[in-house]
Amino acid sequence: MLLHIVARGKIGRGPEADLVDRYLKRIDWATKVSELPDRGKDSPPPPTNGVTVVLDERGKALASSELATLIERWRDGGKREARFLIGGADGHAEEQRQSADLLLSFGPATWPHLLVRAMLAEQLFRATSILANHPYHRAG
Numbered sequence: 001m002l003l004h005i006v007a008r009g010k011i012g013r014g015p016e017a018d019l020v021d022r023y024l025k026r027i028d029w030a031t032k033v034s035e036l037p038d039r040g041k042d043s044p045p046p047p048t049n050g051v052t053v054v055l056d057e058r059g060k061a062l063a064s065s066e067l068a069t070l071i072e073r074w075r076d077g078g079k080r081e082a083r084f085l086i087g088g089a090d091g092h093a094e095e096q097r098q099s100a101d102l103l104l105s106f107g108p109a110t111w112p113h114l115l116v117r118a119m120l121a122e123q124l125f126r127a128t129s130i131l132a133n134h135p136y137h138r139a140g
Contacts, residue, residue: 001074002030002081003124004047007117008088009038019118023125028132031124033117038088050081051101054092055116059103068127070102084124086116 011017024031034044046052051074062070074082084104085092097103106119 001071001079002032002050003027003071003128004032004034004081004083005086005117005120005124006034006036006044006083007086007113008036009113010035011114011117014114016114016118020121023118023121027125027128029128039090044083046099047081047083050079050083052099053082053084053102053104054097054100055084055086055106055120056092056097056103057105057108057110059105061105061107064123064126065130067104067123068130071124071127072131084120086113086120088113 011020020033024033071082085096085100106116111119
């Protein structure tokens with residue numbers, strides 16, 4: 001299953017980009033990052049035979065193990081892609097939030113979208129590590 005991060009804005013070079021790269025390179029699954037303009041309503045159509053997760057401060061906060069369980073369920077259910085949408089400064093359109101398969105939150109705080117990208121990449125690495133019984137999740 002493809003883990004696809006779709007984010008508003010360009011990450012460029014910097015510590016956030018380094019973190020995203022660091023975690024995505026460690027994932028044994030197929031990954032992809034797509035960047036959209038900072039503003040606008042253009043967003044990719046929902047994935048065929050996939051799920052759409054919208055990152056939103058009003059969404060559900062999941063433990064890492066809960067996210068891993070969801071990803072496992074999607075994969076084992078034959079989903080080809082899990083698409084994670086990160087909004088810009090204005091968040092997501094209501095129609096996008098309503099059509100999502102899951103609204104995911106990293107808590108009630110507002111996070112910079114570049115940092116959210118790094119946090120999401122780490123959580124995807126952690127989730128796939130949990131599914132592979134890798135010690136990363138509880139090591140250290």
